[in-house]
Amino acid sequence: MKKLFGVLGNPIGHSMSPVMHNDLFSFYNIDAHYLPFQVKEEDLQAAVKGLKAIGVGGFNITVPHKSDIIPFLDEVDELAASIGAVNTVVNEGGRLVGYNTDGPGFLKGLQGYFPTLVGKRILVIGAGGAARAIYYTLAKEKPCKVDIANRTIATASKLSEDCPYSISSRILSLKEAEENVGEYDLIIQTTMIGMSPKIDEQPLQLNNVNKQALVCDIIYNPLETKFLQAAIIKGATIQNGIEMFVFQGALAFEKWTGFFPDVQRMRDNVLKQLGGKTC
Template identity: 40%
Template sequence: MYKVFGVIGDPVSHSLSPVMHNSAFRELGLKAVYGAFQVKKENLKSAVEGIRALNIGGVSVTIPHKESIFHFLDEVDEVAQKIGAVNTIINKEGKLIGYNTDWLGVLKAFEEKGVSLKEKRVVILGAGGASRAVVFAVKAGLAKEIYILNRTFEKALKLAEDFGVIPLPWEDLNKAEGDIIIQTTSIGLKSQESPVSQEILKRFKIAMDIVYLPLHTQFLKLAKEYCQIIDGLRMLLYQGVEQFKLFTGMSPPVKLMEKVLYEEVKRLEGELNLGN
């Protein structure tokens, strides 16, 4: 009998998680399959009940459910509670437990590039579910100053209150400067837009984007001349590695997961005419 896993969100049609996890399952000879399940906000409670009823082993949680999913789980891990967002649910004999592996993906993405967050001045664009994990990771990395800018200032304020960081109105973006800039908004997804100009990016040494379609976003293209860049697949890969460990209790074939992710993004770029 095959164990079932999957990702829930809206939209999920171009999620890369199925190709990543299924490749790892096959490589390790596991009887498991990972699918993509589109779940509208109004159906979230029913979907969670379905996970339990169908004995689905676990699911990844993506936009827009990372924060609202809390209400429907039996237990939430301490770190996920602090972050205020869940990206992984494990079904332990009918008990649904929420975790967050996004923050570990962020830390590993910096670590593999030899970038220390300690004592750094970090500017984060966006205040959604993903940015909460980014802020948590940056704080865990002992950054000296963390600034949050969001188009809706109230969301930046809320994030600042929750994590003890500094909120700034979006209008102050033109004055932003520091060591590291992290782009967590959806700007640039399937487009050639950037939330910031090259003039601003000149003031930073490291630029990270969590958008990965296209892989070389306009944000990263503009940053490349002045910054060491980190593409969005790095965080996705390493949060997926940690998810796989939670799903199976095993260490996954990381290099294979990396290979299939980049191949799939290249294929999707061609399909969506997002060539760089």
């Protein structure tokens, strides 16, 4: 009997996950199918109960349900619980267990540039859900520091204070981060600033960026945001959001199937889906 997987969100029509995961199921001859489910906030509990009742193999969670789903799961792993958000659910013997592969997915995408983050100086721009997942994950890797720059200082302070892992951090205004941007080895833009259709915006200037730095933007539409274009002009190395998206999906696939998939195939598939629609 074909195993069911899927993704819950609202809206959900834009999701590239079904094509990506169904291609993997076909490629590995796995008798399974992945479907998108548009679920309203008030229907989330009923949707989770229904998926559990029919024996779903697992599913992803996207906005706006990543935090709200937690009370409806049987168990949540330590990292996801500390972040306060779940993006991957696995049916483990009839129990729905929640994980967060966003931060670990981002970390895996860095390995080609930084085999280790020990001693690295890192700046995270933004203090929303994505920033939280990335910040908590990086905090466990023993970097020298992970500073947070955000428009609202109180929000960034709370993110740092809530982190259960020991990490040196400064909370900066965007102006302060702009002035000190040259001191970082890794800069991570986690906000939606610069995403299509508002492609002419960027969170801060990179005039003083270190040419040896890696500048990341978790946005992948457009593939090169104005922020990344500014980094290129200054001679820095860049990475867009495709790596995080692909690796978080690969980690979810591994939790469902027991093996890690062909990431290059996933990356090529995503780029094919985006073809010509990146701005």
